[in-house]
Amino acid sequence: MKLQLQRPCRSDLLLVGVYWLLAAPIIFYSYQHQTVVPRAIATILYTILLDSVAVYLLVFGFLPLALARLKPWALFGGLVLFVLVDAHCYWLGYHLLLDPKPLHWHFPVILNAVMQHTQSYGMLGILLAGKRYFDVQQRLLLTQKAQTESELRNLKAQIDPHFLFNNLNVLRVLMQHDPAEADAYLTRFAALYRFLIRHKDDDFVPLSDELRFVDEYIYLLRHRFGSAYAFRQELPPEMDLTTRMVVPGTLQLLVENAIKHNTGDDDAPLLITIRADAASIAVVHPRRPKRTAVDSMGTGLTNLRERYRLLTNQEILVTDAAGTFSVAVPLVALATSWSTPQQLVAQ
Known part of the structure; x- marks a missing residue:
């Protein structure tokens, strides 16, 4: 399976930017009580980077593959690998920024990381996926409208010759008699x-x-x-x-x-x-x-x-x-x- 990532359009980037402008102050407020301001700012930047990358891979990579129904077993394997790598990045990054104690990996830690990061980027993912769906539906409607207009033009083009041919035949007979x-x-x-x-x-x-x-x-x-x-x-x-x-x-x-x-x-x-x-x-x-x-x-x-x-x-x-x-x-x-x-x- 070859994962081909689509490129986000300008409106996609605008949506992501507006989302983080609204979400960043809320995240900063929650982190500033746990650590110093510079570390809280670093944590926010890491959150923005990691969540944006995760949503990009899901919405512009795995979601188009799922819609195309290409090799379900490979798609499932790719999603599992993505979730595991994403959980490790989430837990490791936040551990280094907020809790410098030694990190011990075990299954509950990984599961907890998966759940917490899913909640972290879930809202952005839903917004961006919803927008992409709306864009697809809009393009479909425009395509259908263009096809309908093309069919109408072709049908209209048949009217004049049809009317002209029939009446010229009548005129030809009348001119003779x-x-x-x-x-x-x-x-x-x-x-x-x-x-x-x-x-x-x-x-x-x-x-x-x-x-x-x-x-x-x-x-x-x-x-x-x-x-x-x-x-x-x-x-x-x-x-x-x-x-x-x-x-x-x-x-x-x-x-x-x-x-x-x-x-x-x-x-x-x-x-x-x-x-x-x-x-x-x-x-x-x-x-x-x-x-x-x-x-x-x-x-x-x-x-x-x-x-x-x-x-x-x-x-x-x-x-x-x-x-x-x-x-x-x-x-x-x-x-x-x-x-x-x-x-x-x-x-």
Whole structure:
């Protein structure tokens, strides 16, 4: 077993310094009644040196080994050796400084030295080990946050190409058959794309903005499909749409999926309903699968699921019944929507 000692950081040294500034006067007061002042000062310095070395070896040496679970038998042997050497140093040092009588080693003396020195450096060890644990947890949280932000950036990077690709295909078809309608479609499409660009770095947008965005998108859909698809909104009249937040593009993606996978007809339009309550908003429609299978990798819904999981720590709810399909996503309160992903609470 090779004991690799970690280096204490500046805050570790600061903690040790503050501890001894507070502890040294108390130790000096207890020693000055047993010996002269110079010997008491020497004893304090020896205490500071021996306790600091003992805590350093335990917290920065043996504790990391224990956490890594490297060769338990060797770790145990090292700890036993450390305790014996430490006890001898403690008893010998204090004997020379405070009691110059001949020293006789026997088991009770060694056991007493072990107990007394453990009490001596125990508080400092607990403080420093607790601080190290806090530092590790803080680094872990920062790492998780960085990973979450990286995943979100990757997911956001998939949105624009996905939206752009689908709508450019529509525009290409319209330009071949109806240039005037293609021009109107392009104008509306440019407005929609500006919305995505404006909010590309946002985790959330107000539900009111998202509903305006999907209304513009529905306008484009009606130009493309006529009356084959019908749309309805069922929103509680008392709901404040500006204080409920959703991931940008949520409703547009769910409406797009509904049309992509289900057939509509002018005589029997497919009704797509946007329904909300205090906790969630859902896109609901009858199941009318298209006769020709749609070439789809499910990227959009998977992307949306991952973003809500990362940002709210909640899952979107997909209900695929015999005659109805719906996707419900959580609504996030405005007061919590700008917190870290782990702190967001869906209302």
